[in-house]
Amino acid sequence: xxxxxxxxxxxxxxxxxxxxxxxxxxxxxxxxxxxxxxxxxxxxxxxxxxxxxxxxxxxxxxxxxxxxxxxxxxxxxxxxxxxxxxxxxxxxxxxxxxxxxxxxxxxxxxxxxxx
Numbered sequence: 001x002x003x004x005x006x007x008x009x010x011x012x013x014x015x016x017x018x019x020x021x022x023x024x025x026x027x028x029x030x031x032x033x034x035x036x037x038x039x040x041x042x043x044x045x046x047x048x049x050x051x052x053x054x055x056x057x058x059x060x061x062x063x064x065x066x067x068x069x070x071x072x073x074x075x076x077x078x079x080x081x082x083x084x085x086x087x088x089x090x091x092x093x094x095x096x097x098x099x100x101x102x103x104x105x106x107x108x109x110x111x112x113x114x115x
Contacts, residue, residue, distance in 0.1 A: 006048040006077040006085055010036070013069040018044035020065035021073055021113065024092040028084055048081075067093065067115040074110045082107040089113060 006029055010018045018036035026032070029048035036044035075085040079102070086109050089095055098110040 005050075006075060006081045008032075008046045008048070008085070009074040009076075010044045010046075011042060011072045013067055013071040015039045015041065015044065016065075017067045017069060017071050018046075020067060021071060021089065021093075022046045023065065025085060025088055028088045029081075067113060069115060071113045072098075072110065073113055074108060076106060076108040078105065079107045082109050085109075086111060 006025070008022065008025065010021055015036050015038060022032055022035055025046075025048060030050055032046035032048050034046070036046065038044070073089060075082050075089075077085070082100075086097070089111055093113040094115075096112040096114070098112055100107060100109040102108075
């Protein structure tokens with residue numbers, strides 16, 4: 001995993017909620033590999049390959065939309081990418097930090113986002 005790659009796994013809510021979370025991260029990480037689309041999925045994923053090079057540092061999150069239900073988000077990547085994603089989501093949504101796990105060069109953090 002590169003220093004700026006971020007993998008996001010979302011559960012709870014629907015595809016619209018997953019897309020709102022992913023869009024909140026686009027201002028910081030650029031466009032994901034693809035937006036969550038399967039309306040019947042119970043888990044959605046998105047991968048971001050780099051950080052956004054233009055706009056305000058740490059931007060994103062504003063105007064990302066509202067959630068219809070609580071969404072559990074797991075972000076995994078470099079410690080810097082995970083920290084930036086957590087900061088962005090905390091600004092965009094009401095969030096509870098449900099913990100983190102660190103590996104040799106990666107970190108994983110789980111957040112509960114509430115409507």
